[in-house]
Amino acid sequence: xxxxxxxxxxxxxxxxxxxxxxxxxxxxxxxxxxxxxxxxxxxxxxxxxxxxxxxxxxxxxxxxxxxxxxxxxxxxxxxxxxxxxxxxxxxxxxxxxxxxxxxxxxxxxxxxxxxxxxxxxxxxxxxxxxxxxxxxxxxxxxxxxxxxxxxxxxxxxxxxxxxxxxxxxxxxxxxxxxxxxxxxxxxxxxxxxxxxxxxxxxxxxxxxxxxxxxxxxxxxxxxxxxxxxxxxxxxxxxxxxxxxxxxxxxxxxxxxxxxxxxxxxxxxxxxxxxxxxxxxxxxxxxxxxxxxxxxxxxxxxxxxxxxxxxxxxxxxxxxxxxxxxxxxxxxxxxxxxxxx
Amino acid sequence: xxxxxxxxxxxxxxxxxxxxxxxxxxxxxxxxxxxxxxxxxxxxxxxxxxxxxxxxxxxxxxxxxxxxxxxxxxxxxxxxxxxxxxxxxxxxxxxxxxxxxxxxxxxxxxxxxxxxxxxxxxxxxxxxxxxxxxxxxxxxxxxxxxxxxxxxxxxxxxxxxxxxxxxxxxxxxxxxxxxxxxxxxxxxxxxxxxxxxxxxxxxxxxxxxxxxxxxxxxxxxxxxxxxxxxxxxxxxxxxxxxxxxxxxxxxxxxxxxxxx
Numbered sequence: 001x002x003x004x005x006x007x008x009x010x011x012x013x014x015x016x017x018x019x020x021x022x023x024x025x026x027x028x029x030x031x032x033x034x035x036x037x038x039x040x041x042x043x044x045x046x047x048x049x050x051x052x053x054x055x056x057x058x059x060x061x062x063x064x065x066x067x068x069x070x071x072x073x074x075x076x077x078x079x080x081x082x083x084x085x086x087x088x089x090x091x092x093x094x095x096x097x098x099x100x101x102x103x104x105x106x107x108x109x110x111x112x113x114x115x116x117x118x119x120x121x122x123x124x125x126x127x128x129x130x131x132x133x134x135x136x137x138x139x140x141x142x143x144x145x146x147x148x149x150x151x152x153x154x155x156x157x158x159x160x161x162x163x164x165x166x167x168x169x170x171x172x173x174x175x176x177x178x179x180x181x182x183x184x185x186x187x188x189x190x191x192x193x194x195x196x197x198x199x200x201x202x203x204x205x206x207x208x209x210x211x212x213x214x215x216x217x218x219x220x221x222x223x224x225x226x227x228x229x230x231x232x233x234x235x236x237x238x239x240x241x242x243x244x245x246x247x248x249x250x251x252x253x254x255x256x257x258x259x260x261x262x263x264x265x266x267x268x269x270x271x272x273x274x275x276x277x278x279x280x281x282x283x284x285x286x287x288x289x290x291x292x293x294x295x296x297x298x299x300x301x302x303x304x305x306x307x308x309x310x311x312x313x314x315x316x317x318x319x320x321x322x323x324x325x326x327x328x329x330x331x332x333x334x335x336x337x338x339x340x
Numbered sequence: 341x342x343x344x345x346x347x348x349x350x351x352x353x354x355x356x357x358x359x360x361x362x363x364x365x366x367x368x369x370x371x372x373x374x375x376x377x378x379x380x381x382x383x384x385x386x387x388x389x390x391x392x393x394x395x396x397x398x399x400x401x402x403x404x405x406x407x408x409x410x411x412x413x414x415x416x417x418x419x420x421x422x423x424x425x426x427x428x429x430x431x432x433x434x435x436x437x438x439x440x441x442x443x444x445x446x447x448x449x450x451x452x453x454x455x456x457x458x459x460x461x462x463x464x465x466x467x468x469x470x471x472x473x474x475x476x477x478x479x480x481x482x483x484x485x486x487x488x489x490x491x492x493x494x495x496x497x498x499x500x501x502x503x504x505x506x507x508x509x510x511x512x513x514x515x516x517x518x519x520x521x522x523x524x525x526x527x528x529x530x531x532x533x534x535x536x537x538x539x540x541x542x543x544x545x546x547x548x549x550x551x552x553x554x555x556x557x558x559x560x561x562x563x564x565x566x567x568x569x570x571x572x573x574x575x576x577x578x579x580x581x582x583x584x585x586x587x588x589x590x591x592x593x594x595x596x597x598x599x600x
Contacts, residue, residue, distance in 0.1 A: 011455065011456075011457075011458070011461075012455040012456060013455050016455075087432075087433040087434070088433060089433060089434065151433070216453075219447070219450075219452065219453070222444070223444055223447060225433070225434055225436075226432060226434075226436060226441060226444055227427065227430075227432065229391070229394075229396045229425070229427045230425070230427065230444070230493075230496070232394075232395065232396050233394050233395060233396060233419075233420060233423065233424065233425040234420050234444060234445070234447050234448060234500075235416040235417035235419070235420040235447065235448050236416070237416060275434075279437075279440075280434050280435060280436045280437075280440065281436075281440060283455065
């Protein structure tokens with residue numbers, strides 16, 4: 001056979017730019033629709049002249065869309081990174097219990113008082129990060145045998161961590177006073193309600209460095225997604241990559257959980273959608289998940305705000321209704337050719 | 341340092357659990373431009389030893405040397421340009437195409453934050469062609485048979501253009517034709533490019549007459565080493581495998597081996 005029989009594959013650079021251009025368009029379209037959609041539709045004329053429409057748009061709707069984009073990007077990128085690190089297509093911050101760990105941390109902080117700070121950083125963010133970090137390290141330790149991360153043990157550990165986290169949050173609600181218990185309950189439902197950009201600025205302070213650092217590991221994660229031993233012999237510092245991904249994912253999930261509650265399945269749905277569109281290369285899947293994650297949660301939040309005329313749905317319910325069936329479909333597909 | 345030897349293990353010790361050594365004091369040298377087979381019974385420490393040579397595991401005592409330099413002192417990317425390793429298991433979780441897998445072999449040559457170029461792709465396709473797997477280039481690896489995945493893994497290692505190839509049971513899932521093709525490839529690369537290869541194998545018929553050296557391990561220690569003609573004999577194999585029923589015979593210049 002000659003090499004001419006194989007068509008020349010597109011270079012990774014051109015595939016990456018094509019993917020990012022298309023996904024940026026999808027994000028732009030979803031943002032425009034989400035900014036327009038709502039109980040009161042805002043047109044351009046009203047935005048120029050009506051002070052109420054201006055307040056509604058700039059103080060409520062725009063910050064909410066930006067918040068959804070930040071949280072969606074972070075969860076989707078964390079999902080893509082964890083899937084590669086654990087070589088498990090079913091991994092996601094929610095299924096691995098990372099969000100659950102973050103929720104325990106955040107609940108402890110809320111029980112101690114919303115306004116508490118550690119060195120100027122809101123305690124709820126610090127506690128959610130610590131909870132998420134504890135969960136990801138625990139799940140990884142439980143699932144790892146020598147050089148192998150057992151896929152079944154990984155998911156089971158995630159389920160158990162989630163159950164224990166759920167019980168811990170309930171216990172905290174039970175022992176704390178009724179006002180704070182109600183605050184925890186409202187926070188747990190998960191909402192992207194935000195007024196102004198102060199919270200967003202605080203989130204960006206943590207998220208931007210985490211995003212940049214995670215994207216810097218895309219090449220290493222691409223090799224790790226193929227095989228850990230092979231990645232090690234190709235020059236990847238496995239220990240450093242593992243530690244970095246643990247810390248960065250815990251930070252991203254911790255910050256988003258602290259602000260928006262535990263929103264599930266974004267990290268599962270989005271990376272797989274990117275894979276279906278652009279292939280398996282992590283150097284495309286990771287940045288692609290980042291952009292599509294923003295578009296996905298912006299759209300899911302628009303649906304949550306407008307699906308019912310009388311009330312808003314929790315955005316976590318919308319993502320779970322989409323993500324649950326997708327998890328089962330992936331589980332079924334995976335059983336065909338791989339040991340779970 | 342012995343300039344004749346490319347790869348050396350010097351009194352290497354390793355165990356996965358404290359007090360349970362798997363490799364206990366192995367000293368072994370692989371000559372530059374030679375094919376060396378590592379044989380021994382199941383659980384004797386062959387795969388652990390080759391993983392120590394690959395740098396996947398770190399020796400708890402002793403030292404692995406590449407060109408006389410301690411392996412742990414060589415930057416990872418530099419070592420990856422000189423040593424390529426094909427693990428025993430080639431199962432993968434994601435449906436990467438075979439070409440994507442082989443292209444990862446070019447990563448030691450690709451600067452950080454850069455992607456593989458046209459020349460890398462040409463080398464990856466060439467490596468697939470060398471192992472007779474060019475037709476698999478665009479197929480997802482999760483849909484390939486064990487033997488086909490093994491060929492892709494060997495192609496990935498060849499794409500690294502290493503001076504030394506470490507293969508852990510590379511022929512375990514290969515059919516007769518591809519097994520012979522693998523041996524021919526190793527011999528050709530040794531003769532044309534001076535490739536050094538250390539191959540863990542249970543397939544003793546792979547060894548004679550093409551391999552230069554055979555090293556037998558038992559209980560984590562080297563018990564026999566020599567040429568194929570010296571090692572592949574009834575009494576020696578009986579000692580290595582603790583099996584008095586091993587028989588050998590010579591047919592057309594090759595050693596046939598079986599157990600009664």
